[in-house]
Amino acid sequence: MVLVDVEKDAVLQANHSAIELLNYPGLDDLLKMSLSKIYPKRDALIKLIQDTTERGRNWTNRITCETYDGRSLPVEITATNIFLNKKQYTLVMFRDLSDQNAIQNKLSRRLRMEKLVSKISQNLLQAKSESVNNAIDQALAEVGRHSNTDRVYVYLARKSDDHLINTNEWVARDFKPIIEEQNAVNGEDFKWIHDKLRLNEVVHIPDIKQLPKNQLKLRTHLKSMGIKSTLSVPMHFKGKLIGFLGFDSFKKQKFWADEDIRLLSVVGDIFVNAIERISFEEDLVTLNEILSKKIDTTTKEVVDKNHKLTNYAFYNAHKLRGPLARLLGLVNLVKSNYLKKNEMPMVIDKLEEAASEMDEIVKEINHMIS
Numbered sequence: 001m002v003l004v005d006v007e008k009d010a011v012l013q014a015n016h017s018a019i020e021l022l023n024y025p026g027l028d029d030l031l032k033m034s035l036s037k038i039y040p041k042r043d044a045l046i047k048l049i050q051d052t053t054e055r056g057r058n059w060t061n062r063i064t065c066e067t068y069d070g071r072s073l074p075v076e077i078t079a080t081n082i083f084l085n086k087k088q089y090t091l092v093m094f095r096d097l098s099d100q101n102a103i104q105n106k107l108s109r110r111l112r113m114e115k116l117v118s119k120i121s122q123n124l125l126q127a128k129s130e131s132v133n134n135a136i137d138q139a140l141a142e143v144g145r146h147s148n149t150d151r152v153y154v155y156l157a158r159k160s161d162d163h164l165i166n167t168n169e170w171v172a173r174d175f176k177p178i179i180e181e182q183n184a185v186n187g188e189d190f191k192w193i194h195d196k197l198r199l200n201e202v203v204h205i206p207d208i209k210q211l212p213k214n215q216l217k218l219r220t221h222l223k224s225m226g227i228k229s230t231l232s233v234p235m236h237f238k239g240k241l242i243g244f245l246g247f248d249s250f251k252k253q254k255f256w257a258d259e260d261i262r263l264l265s266v267v268g269d270i271f272v273n274a275i276e277r278i279s280f281e282e283d284l285v286t287l288n289e290i291l292s293k294k295i296d297t298t299t300k301e302v303v304d305k306n307h308k309l310t311n312y313a314f315y316n317a318h319k320l321r322g323p324l325a326r327l328l329g330l331v332n333l334v335k336s337n338y339l340k341k342n343e344m345p346m347v348i349d350k351l352e353e354a355a356s357e358m359d360e361i362v363k364e365i366n367h368m369i370s
Helices: 016-021 027-031 042-055 098-126 129-147 187-198 213-224 258-319 321-335 341-369
Strands: 002-005 010-014 059-066 072-084 087-096 151-158 160-171 184-186 203-205 229-237 240-249
Touching (some): 010 027, 016 027, 016 087, 098 129, 098 258, 129 258, 160 187, 229 258, 321 341
Antiparallel strands (some): 059 072, 203 229
16 A cells, blocks of 8 residues: 655655565655656556546556566556545555466467467368478467477487488577478487487476486587477377477577477377378378279280180181081091092091191190180
8 A cells, every 4th residue: 555645746655565566675765766656657647546536436447567676567556535634645555466467368378379279270181281291380380489489390200210300390580490400310319308208208398407417418419509498299199109399499498388288289299190191191192003003904914815815716716617627527537438448548647637737726726815
């Protein structure tokens, strides 16, 4: 509670709570300060107090005061005009709104993040295979700006989860991309982080100086890159590590709240679904190509066989029937008793000739349909 003289721009008295709220060392220090120092918008305050006097009731509003150390402090004030020795003064009661504002800001920020996650999910769900990579780049940029992070990136496993490739990256305007310099990493090079990611654990390092003492190599590597804080979110599919979503802070140490980490993990899951959808579609295209080739091969084989059967029918109808008919005719002739003894050798020669011709035709047919 503070007693002020608005016309003289002076603070006349204050209780301990007000002194503590405004962060002054003591009462004397506060009384030395002008009202306009505590509330720079003095003219607006005078008008509001005049309105209060005219209406004959208390005035309650939310304003921003300035503390002793220069901070802006959101407060709710209730002002009451009082008269002492026929002179008007104003009694002001303060209520700190810092916590309330912080909660409101936190909820608003959470709501914006949830909307962003929903938007990312829709964009990737609707993106065609050839557009997914660009959609991931756009999502990284939006998440990076929203989370006030200097670098956001994706590493994906190739062949095995020991070898990871930096496939996507976004960096804030003040920094250069490092995707070319750090294009590939080996799991053994950052084993402590890698082992945790394999177990589907988020690796949150708000201050690299706080890494375990046995992680000197990792700390040195992160420091050489200018990283002050880092967050790694595992990306798993069917129980296996397929990559991770990373966040780096270069300017200052950064702490990611548990609620934010949970939402960023959802973003990682969205990326996994999109990436696996591409992989499935690529496998499906490959399978279709294989099946198409098999169908083409089978069709060609059927056509070839039909052609062979057609040729076989032709041989059977035209070439084979001629020698077969002659052979049967000669056999019937032998069975009859009309042949003279001296004609028999000639008939046998004709039989051999017809049999040889049939043999050649049969060989051709076998070669044709084999």
